[in-house]
Amino acid sequence: MTHWKALVTGVVMTVGHVGASATWATAEGIPAPDETTLRSQADIYEQYSVSSVVDLAPMRATQTVTDADGTVFELTSLHPDVNRWYLLQITPAAGNGISQSYHLENADASTWQFSLSSDNAPALVVSGPGGDDNCAPWTGAPSELEEAAKSGLPYAPVCGEKIYLRNRVAGSRTNREAVSDFLRENVVFGDKLVNLIKGAFFEDAFLEDAETVDGGDAGDAVAALGTARLDRQPVMRPNMSIEVDGADGGMEAGAWYAVTGVEGAFASVMKPGYIANDILAERNGANWLDGVEQNADVYLVAFDLSQFELGLELGTDHPALGWSSRPQRRGEDWNMPGPDGFNTAAPLVRNGMLNPSMTSRAVAAFAGGFKRDHGAFRFGDYAGFNKGHHYGFLSNGVTFSKLIPNLATLYVTHEGEIAMKTWEEGDASKIPSLRHARQNGVALVTRDPETGQPVPGDRVASWGGGNWSGSADAQLRTLRAGACLKDAGGRQFLLYGYFSSVTPSAMARTFQAYGCDYAMLLDMNSPELTYMAVYRQNEAGDGLDAMHLNRFMAESDPRGSTGAIPRFVGFADNRDFFYLLRKE
Known part of the structure; x- marks a missing residue:
């Protein structure tokens, strides 16, 4: 790979950028890496072989503080502009235990940034519209991090639900009831349940009054999508489970229909054999279609x-x-x-x-x-x-x-x-x-x-x-x-x-x-x-x-x-x- 010089220079030039995900570069956040550090990280990324996935996060910014007892806390924002993933590593003083790593995920990257305090008792500093809030999830017996790690949840909330601990789980049906219950009891749908993300801690601190943008009705998007270039457009009754508006008698091949109840989503059906002959006859790199695939249903969704x-x-x-x-x-x-x-x-x-x-x-x-x-x-x-x-x-x-x-x-x-x-x-x-x-x-x-x-x-x-x-x-x-x-x-x-x-x-x-x-x-x-x-x-x-x-x-x-x-x-x-x- 090449062009790392331009890559690093571009990052250094944007350190002072002001935006929702850029407050890491302020005095209260993780200090921005200097040009030498970024170049070193870029050099490591470019190597033929690296030691871990962290080496392939060349934009990372790291902050380290040491507790009075010698425990070292290291917090890494793996990509500050994305502001989603953090790696927390806690290393006890020599002879007092083994180092622990925690993969943390920001529950709302547009609202919060994280850093470490440098006080005698280190803590995570959660910075947002309402100011700073300190959290030390590694304290106590058992600690909040220990409880989160034992929860069995892929995402276990800590620090007032502003951070999730990502847990290793089996990627199948394991723990599905626990996860389903967690989502049903905690995640907002409409205004029925407790909001994990923008709760009452800062009350009106999360009040938003966004500019309204009229995206037009479904007909505008359907018109923009147009109709597929087909020589035949029969009405089809597809084996499709997505409901669409205006297709009680079937769906015309190549046409687009709004997905019922999902604004901005559209569905279409066709068979390759219906494609316009001027496309199929072109000798520009594709093979002739056989009789089976000509009649094979194709279902599409557009967003x-x-x-x-x-x-x-x-x-x-x-x-x-x-x-x-x-x-x-x-x-x-x-x-x-x-x-x-x-x-x-x-x-x-x-x-x-x-x-x-x-x-x-x-x-x-x-x-x-x-x-x-x-x-x-x-x-x-x-x-x-x-x-x-x-x-x-x-x-x-x-x-x-x-x-x-x-x-x-x-x-x-x-x-x-x-x-x-x-x-x-x-x-x-x-x-x-x-x-x-x-x-x-x-x-x-x-x-x-x-x-x-x-x-x-x-x-x-x-x-x-x-x-x-x-x-x-x-x-x-x-x-x-x-x-x-x-x-x-x-x-x-x-x-x-x-x-x-x-x-x-x-x-x-x-x-x-x-x-x-x-x-x-x-x-x-x-x-x-x-x-x-x-x-x-x-x-x-x-x-x-x-x-x-x-x-x-x-x-x-x-x-x-x-x-x-x-x-x-x-x-x-x-x-x-x-x-x-x-x-x-």
């Missing part, structure tokens, strides 16, 4: 991104951090536990679940992409360099696996920009600005630089060269999911597509027909791996109901004593996922 935030949360287990079995390792690679130098997230915690403070704003979630073992190249030129092109991923400003040039990348900046592109060497300079990123293979669709039209990616027809994989019996045509971005009518839309049995060529042609600017594969082969659900508040007002893109996906949501528990927002999952939150 008007002016209304939503996009994020990525890693699963408890997947994608893993070790080596894929696909590429052949060379030389020193055999001495490295993983392509980045490590195979564990420690001391950070991955818990496969949306932070409870976000649950009331959750609108949708979908599975993130390939497991690590499948997320690298076995064949073709990409298998022979860049360590086999292991797909990279980044969450909350922390790189867990480096983003690799040549791969399709969906990313979100800390300022909220959402983009897709094929990652390039020069994109290293973007690292300081990233909040989330996920790579999955190569592009399905890009814009032709000369014509401006969407065209298939240059490896769509290459099975090994594109690492497209297939079903369990090695068939290239299988159930697949993909995503694309589309700018239209002055709006940006994120489209998620569920393809019931297709090759990459059929996916590319579909995204072309819908006018996508860039499209990429997500995961494949089963409804569980291509899971997607849209959420709306339940009738009781104390939780979310999930509407699944396909009814088979509902089988991934376990049932508890109060009914179905939505995957990703109701219990810890072993797979990574993207989530959409309604903007505040």
Whole structure:
């Protein structure tokens, strides 16, 4: 990687920036790292192999204080501009015990910042609109941190519910009843329950009077989305569990319909065989479609991104951090536990679940992409360099696996920009600005630089060269999911597509027909791996109901004593996922 000089200089120049997530740079917050420290951290990031995931957080800022008894407290903001994740390490004086690490998550990154006091009795300083509040969750017997660690919750609240301790849990149905009860009893839906985030401690300190922005009605967004370029537009009755407005008699292929009760979300259905012949007949990198995939249902959901935030949360287990079995390792690679130098997230915690403070704003979630073992190249030129092109991923400003040039990348900046592109060497300079990123293979669709039209990616027809994989019996045509971005009518839309049995060529042609600017594969082969659900508040007002893109996906949501528990927002999952939150 290159361009670290520009990266570091840019960060140093923005240290004095005034904003919701920048008060860490003030006297009351964690002191901003100086240029020498940032350059050193950048140099470590750039190494061929590093010792831990913390080394891949080059923007981190650290504060250290020592108690009167010699105990050392070290608090690290892993990405100050993101202001979401902190690492607290407590090291007793020599001979008095072992060091403990705690992965803390800010319950409201737009409201609070954390630092350490330097008094004789160190404490966490929680800074917000109402002033500073001190909290020492490591004191007492048992301490608040000890109780939180034993709670069995993926997110255990401490310090007046302003901070969550991220706990290691099993990424399955384990503890789902405890988590479900916790969410139902504590998270706000409407004004029925106690608000964990903006409670009564400062009373009116959290009063907000935001400027009202009229985003227009659903018809405006439908008009902007347009209709897919199809030669046939019959009315379809899809096996789709998402309810839409105005489709009592069925859904016209290629048209968009507002999702019932979810403002800013829209659904569409089609079959690849309906795509306009002038698209299908093009000899520009995609294969002819066979008779099966021509008649395979495709279900799509679009989100008007002016209304939503996009994020990525890693699963408890997947994608893993070790080596894929696909590429052949060379030389020193055999001495490295993983392509980045490590195979564990420690001391950070991955818990496969949306932070409870976000649950009331959750609108949708979908599975993130390939497991690590499948997320690298076995064949073709990409298998022979860049360590086999292991797909990279980044969450909350922390790189867990480096983003690799040549791969399709969906990313979100800390300022909220959402983009897709094929990652390039020069994109290293973007690292300081990233909040989330996920790579999955190569592009399905890009814009032709000369014509401006969407065209298939240059490896769509290459099975090994594109690492497209297939079903369990090695068939290239299988159930697949993909995503694309589309700018239209002055709006940006994120489209998620569920393809019931297709090759990459059929996916590319579909995204072309819908006018996508860039499209990429997500995961494949089963409804569980291509899971997607849209959420709306339940009738009781104390939780979310999930509407699944396909009814088979509902089988991934376990049932508890109060009914179905939505995957990703109701219990810890072993797979990574993207989530959409309604903007505040």
